[in-house]
Amino acid sequence: MNDTTVAEVAASFRELYGAGPQGVWAAPGRVNLIGEYTDFNEGFVMPLALPHTALAAVSRRTDGVLRLHSADIQGPVVELRVDELEPRSGSGWAAYPAGVVWALRAAGHAVTGADIHLTSAVPTGAGLSSSAALEVVTALALRDLYELPLTMAQLAALAQRAENEFVGVPCGIMDQTASACCTEGHVLHLDARDLTRHQIPFDLPAQGLRLLVVDTRVKHALGDGAYAQRRAGCEQGARELGVRTLRDVSAAQLPDALAELSSPTVRDYVRHVVSDNERVARVAALLAAGDVRAVGPVLTEGHASLRDDLRVSCAELDLVVDTAVAAGALGARMTGGGFGGSAIVLLDEPALGPVSKALTSAFEHADLAAPRLFEAVPSAGARRLA
Numbered sequence: 001m002n003d004t005t006v007a008e009v010a011a012s013f014r015e016l017y018g019a020g021p022q023g024v025w026a027a028p029g030r031v032n033l034i035g036e037y038t039d040f041n042e043g044f045v046m047p048l049a050l051p052h053t054a055l056a057a058v059s060r061r062t063d064g065v066l067r068l069h070s071a072d073i074q075g076p077v078v079e080l081r082v083d084e085l086e087p088r089s090g091s092g093w094a095a096y097p098a099g100v101v102w103a104l105r106a107a108g109h110a111v112t113g114a115d116i117h118l119t120s121a122v123p124t125g126a127g128l129s130s131s132a133a134l135e136v137v138t139a140l141a142l143r144d145l146y147e148l149p150l151t152m153a154q155l156a157a158l159a160q161r162a163e164n165e166f167v168g169v170p171c172g173i174m175d176q177t178a179s180a181c182c183t184e185g186h187v188l189h190l191d192a193r194d195l196t197r198h199q200i201p202f203d204l205p206a207q208g209l210r211l212l213v214v215d216t217r218v219k220h221a222l223g224d225g226a227y228a229q230r231r232a233g234c235e236q237g238a239r240e241l242g243v244r245t246l247r248d249v250s251a252a253q254l255p256d257a258l259a260e261l262s263s264p265t266v267r268d269y270v271r272h273v274v275s276d277n278e279r280v281a282r283v284a285a286l287l288a289a290g291d292v293r294a295v296g297p298v299l300t301e302g303h304a305s306l307r308d309d310l311r312v313s314c315a316e317l318d319l320v321v322d323t324a325v326a327a328g329a330l331g332a333r334m335t336g337g338g339f340g341g342s343a344i345v346l347l348d349e350p351a352l353g354p355v356s357k358a359l360t361s362a363f364e365h366a367d368l369a370a371p372r373l374f375e376a377v378p379s380a381g382a383r384r385l386a
């Protein structure tokens with residue numbers, strides 16, 4: 001899916017830094033099938049990796065210098081010193097890879113510098129985790145070059161720490177784990193409490209099905225503060241219920257739990273988290289039983305919960321879901337943090353044309369820029385390419 005090849009990214013590295021890289025690595029973006037705003041509640045998620053990846057050409061250095069360049073950003077090489085990296089010190093896009101170096105060093109790994117050239121085919125800010133792809137590709141490259149004894153799951157945790165503490169974005173563990181640990185042809189069933197992972201076969205074409213990603217190409221500014229606010233609301237709910245996290249409330253306990261909560265807003269958030277955890281379990285059971293078509297309505301139900309209870313959807317995402325379902329899709333929902341970004345649509349293969357057409361014309365009628373549509377083919381997680 002990357003138009004840029006390994007040879008091209010290596011050639012750009014050579015041009016920038018004067019010698020070829022010691023290796024080239026890839027890490028994908030992701031979409032989440034079901035389980036949204038559940039990871040930081042120690043609940044369940046079910047992402048799949050996209051064919052779109054971030055590529056990194058990297059060499060190690062021994063002089064404490066970290067040089068960073070992105071082919072996708074106008075600007076010169078960013079040069080930093082590894083022993084001067086400070087959390088939340090800014091530096092724009094470079095904070096993502098620099099944060100990974102910081103997190104590795106903070107965990108006691110002697111990373112003494114690197115030259116890094118990045119390029120990514122993951123759309124940025126579209127809810128497809130371009131940031132996690134950037135972090136994970138950097139983490140994997142440094143692990144290999146410095147021969148660090150770290151598993152993919154440990155790399156994901158370090159990448160999350162980089163984003164939380166160095167960049168300053170309070171994301172959960174899903175995005176980095178998806179980029180690091182997904183496998184081709186599967187969705188990843190992740191327990192965000194103990195980080196247990198199960199790869200569940202997700203062969204849509206075998207069932208005559210397709211999963212469409214619809215990038216609305218809008219991002220509402222509201223999103224940043226809203227995430228932290230939802231998080232705080234969930235934590236308040238857990239506190240009032242006397243549980244460690246909302247993961248500890250089962251669907252059967254939900255009615256009693258709701259009756260105990262004082263704030264209507266918190267009640268709505270709790271209803272979303274508990275019900276979405278239950279939807280992940282339901283989807284896992286449907287996939288295990290081979291009934292993939294029945295996943296569709298569960299997705300649409302999840303969207304209604306994100307829209308009405310958690311209130312993180314927006315008009316454009318609702319338009320995608322309503323239009324797709326009306327045009328014959330099996331189900332649809334927003335994916336990722338919301339307030340814009342992308343939705344996913346599950347459909348029978350013959351519905352691909354009509355649904356795509358309906359979406360394009362609905363956006364046109366609403367005076368919106370055309371959405372970007374592409375198929376989500378469950379792809380491999382991070383790996384070394386050369």
Ligand code: ADP
Pocket residue numbers: 070071072073092093094096118119120123124125126127128129130131132134
């Ligand atoms: P998402 O992860 O959903 O795409 P984020 O806001 O979390 O959105 O991350 C997007 C940010 O990641 C960009 O603003 C930029 O700083 C960084 N980023 C992503 N891809 C690239 C790239 N190819 N080159 C440089 N920076 C990138």
Ligand code: MG
Pocket residue numbers: 129130131132175
């Ligand atoms: Mg991100």
